[in-house]
Amino acid sequence: MDWSAIALSLRLAAATTLVLLAIGLPLAAWLAFSKRRGRWLVDAVVALPLVLPPTVLGFYVLVALGPRSPIGYAYEALTGSRIVFSFQGLLIASVLYSLPFAVQPFAAAFAAVDRSLIETAWCLGASKLRTFTRVVMPLARPGIVAGVVLSFAHTIGEFGVVLMVGGNLPGRTRTISVSIYDDVQAFDYARAGRTAAVLLVFSFIVLATTYRQQRRAGRAWPVA
Amino acid sequence: MAGRLTASFRKRHSPAISISADFTLESGDGRITVLFGPSGSGKTTILRCLAGLDRPQDGFIRCDDATWFDAVAGVHVPPQRRHLGYVSQEYGLFPHLTVAQNISFGMPARAGSVADRIDRILQRVHLDGMADRVPGRLSGGERQRVALARVLAREPKVILLDEPLAALDLPLRDPMRRELREFLRSIDVPSVLVTHDRVDALTIGDRMAVLSGGGIRQIGPVDEVFSRPIDVAVAASVGVETVVPGEVVEHADGLATVRVGSASVRAAGDAVGGGASRAVFVCIRAEDVVVETAAHDGLSARNRWSGRVVGVQHEGAVVRVAIECGFALSALLTRPAYDELRLASGSPVTAVVKATAVHLIPR
Numbered sequence: 001m002d003w004s005a006i007a008l009s010l011r012l013a014a015a016t017t018l019v020l021l022a023i024g025l026p027l028a029a030w031l032a033f034s035k036r037r038g039r040w041l042v043d044a045v046v047a048l049p050l051v052l053p054p055t056v057l058g059f060y061v062l063v064a065l066g067p068r069s070p071i072g073y074a075y076e077a078l079t080g081s082r083i084v085f086s087f088q089g090l091l092i093a094s095v096l097y098s099l100p101f102a103v104q105p106f107a108a109a110f111a112a113v114d115r116s117l118i119e120t121a122w123c124l125g126a127s128k129l130r131t132f133t134r135v136v137m138p139l140a141r142p143g144i145v146a147g148v149v150l151s152f153a154h155t156i157g158e159f160g161v162v163l164m165v166g167g168n169l170p171g172r173t174r175t176i177s178v179s180i181y182d183d184v185q186a187f188d189y190a191r192a193g194r195t196a197a198v199l200l201v202f203s204f205i206v207l208a209t210t211y212r213q214q215r216r217a218g219r220a221w222p223v224a
Numbered sequence: 225m226a227g228r229l230t231a232s233f234r235k236r237h238s239p240a241i242s243i244s245a246d247f248t249l250e251s252g253d254g255r256i257t258v259l260f261g262p263s264g265s266g267k268t269t270i271l272r273c274l275a276g277l278d279r280p281q282d283g284f285i286r287c288d289d290a291t292w293f294d295a296v297a298g299v300h301v302p303p304q305r306r307h308l309g310y311v312s313q314e315y316g317l318f319p320h321l322t323v324a325q326n327i328s329f330g331m332p333a334r335a336g337s338v339a340d341r342i343d344r345i346l347q348r349v350h351l352d353g354m355a356d357r358v359p360g361r362l363s364g365g366e367r368q369r370v371a372l373a374r375v376l377a378r379e380p381k382v383i384l385l386d387e388p389l390a391a392l393d394l395p396l397r398d399p400m401r402r403e404l405r406e407f408l409r410s411i412d413v414p415s416v417l418v419t420h421d422r423v424d425a426l427t428i429g430d431r432m433a434v435l436s437g438g439g440i441r442q443i444g445p446v447d448e449v450f451s452r453p454i455d456v457a458v459a460a461s462v463g464v465e466t467v468v469p470g471e472v473v474e475h476a477d478g479l480a481t482v483r484v485g486s487a488s489v490r491a492a493g494d495a496v497g498g499g500a501s502r503a504v505f506v507c508i509r510a511e512d513v514v515v516e517t518a519a520h521d522g523l524s525a526r527n528r529w530s531g532r533v534v535g536v537q538h539e540g541a542v543v544r545v546a547i548e549c550g551f552a553l554s555a556l557l558t559r560p561a562y563d564e565l566r567l568a569s570g571s572p573v574t575a576v577v578k579a580t581a582v583h584l585i586p587r
Contacts, residue, residue, distance in 0.1 A: 116314070117316055119310075120310065120312055122277070122302070122303040123275055123277075123304075123306075123310035124310075125304050125305075125307075125332075139318075139319070139320055
C-alpha cells in the first residue's frame with residue numbers, strides 16, 4: 001500500500017478545501033446576492049471545469065505556471081523553485097479543478113436563505129458582514145458542508161490534472177490515483193487493490209457521516 | 225421623547241406603476257397608524273421605503289432631526305442606522321437562534337447584564353422561561369411575541385409591521401390583536417401597521433391611511449375614515465360602511481342596545497363577544513339600510529331612525545344617500561328605488577336596519 005501517496009492526497013485535499021472555503025465563500029456570496037450584469041459570465045467561468053476534460057485544464061495550468069510563463073518566472077525568481085511539478089502547483093490546479101464543486105453548492109445554499117431574514121437582520125442593525133456570518137452562513141450550513149465534502153472527495157479522486165501539472169514524483173506529487181495507475185501498469189494488482197480499498201472505505205465513511213449530519217441538522221432547524 | 229416621522233416620496237416600479245406617499249407620523253395619542261389597502265396597492269412598498277429596504281426616486285423621509293432619505297441631496301441611510309422595530313410578514317425570526325439570541329441580536333450595547341435585560345423583556349411579553357426555545361417549537365402567538373420582544377429590545381424610533389396577523393390561525397387573531405394594540409400603546413413611538421383586514425384597522429389603529437390607485441387617498445382617525453370616506457375609491461376599499469363609536473348600555477335577550485350619538489341602536493347579541501366590552505364600533509353596511517319616506521312606529525327587532533338626507537351621490541347603477549339620524553348613516557339604494565322615493569337633500573326619511581345587520585366591534 002502506498003502510504004505516502006495516501007498521505008499526499010489527504011494533504012492536498014485538505015489544503016484545496018481550505019483554499020476553496022477562503023475564496024469560494026465570498027465568490028459564492030457575490031454570485032448569490034449581486035445584482036451586477038456580468039454575473040452570468042462569472043457563473044460560466046466557475047462551471048467550466050465541470051465540462052472541460054481534466055487534461056485540457058491541466059494543460060492550460062501547466063502552460064500558465066510553467067517556467068517560461070510570467071507567473072512561473074516570477075515565482076521562480078522569488079522562491080528559487082519551480083511551481084510546476086510541485087505541491088504548490090498541484091494545489092493551484094486542484095483549486096481550479098474543484099472550484100465549481102465548492103462554489104455551486106455554496107451559492108445555491110446562500111440563494112435559498114429566506115430574503116426576509118436577511119432584511120430583518122439589516123433592520124436589527126447588523127452590517128452586511130455580520131448578517132452574512134450570523135444569519136446567512138448558519139442557515140446555509142448544509143450547503144456549505146456539501147460543498148466542502150464534494151471538493152475534498154473530488155480532489156482525492158483527481159487524476160488527469162495531477163498528472164499534467166504534477167507529474168509523478170513519489171512523496172511530492174504522486175497522489176493516490178496516480179499511484180494506483182502506476183501499480184496497475186506494473187501489474188502489481190494486489191498493491192493497487194489495497195490502495196483502492198482504502199480510498200473506497202474512506203470516501204464512503206466521509207459521505208455517510210456527512211449525510212447523517214445533514215439529516216440531523218434538518219430536524220434541529222425546522223425552517224417554517 | 226417626542227417621535228416624529230415625516231415622509232413625502234415616490235417610488236417607481238416601472239414607468240406605469242408608481243406609489244407615492246405623503247404623511248407625518250407622531251408619537252402620542254395617534255401613534256398607531258394602519259396602512260390599509262387591498263393587496264397590490266403598494267402598502268408593503270411604502271413600509272419598505274420607510275425601513276430603507278427600498279429606495280424611492282423622489283422626495284424625502286425624516287425622523288426627528290435625522291434625514292433618512294433625500295432624493296435631491298442623495299441621502300439614503302441604510303436600514304442598519306434607522307433604529308427600526310421592523311417585523312416582516314411571518315415575523316422573520318431566525319430559525320437557528322434561540323428566543324434569547326433572537327432578542328439580543330439587535331440589542332444596542334449598554335451597561336448591565338444582557339441576560340437580565342432579556343429576562344425583563346421576556347416577562348413583559350409573557351414569554352418567561354422560553355429563552356432557550358427555538359422558533360420552530362413555538363406556537364404562532366408565541367412567535368408574534370418573540371417578534372415584539374425583539375422590537376422592544378431594539379429600542380426603536382419607529383415600529384414597522386407588515387401584515388403581522390396574517391400568519392395566525394383565525395381563532396388566535398382576536399386575542400393577538402388586543403395584545404398587539406396594548407403592546408404598541410405601551411411604547412411611545414410612532415408605529416405603522418400594514419394590513420388589508422378591516423377588523424385589524426378598527427381594533428388596532430388609532431389612525432388609518434387608505435391606499436388606492438398608487439397613493440394615500442385619506443389619512444385620519446380610524447372611525448372618521450370609515451364613516452366619512454373622502455371619495456368613492458376610499459369608500460370602496462374600506463367596504464362601504466357606516467362605522468361610528470358607541471357605548472353598549474344594555475344587553476338582554478340576545479339584543480344589545482348601543483347608544484350612538486343621540487340615537488339608540490339595537491344589535492343582535494353575539495356580536496359583542498359576551499358583552500365584555502362596553503365601548504364598541506357600530507358597523508352597518510350601506511346596502512343593509514332600507515330607506516322609507518313614511519314615518520313608522522312600533523317595536524321590533526328592526527332599528528328605525530328618523531332623520532334627514534344630507535347628501536346624495538350617484539355611483540353608476542346605485543345611489544349613495546348620506547342620512548343624519550343622530551349619527552351619520554350611509555345608505556345604498558338602487559336607481560329605481562331612489563327615483564321612486566323622490567329624495568333630495570333635506571328630505572325627512574326613516575332608515576330601517578335589521579338588528580342582525582348591525583355589527584359591533586369592541587374598541
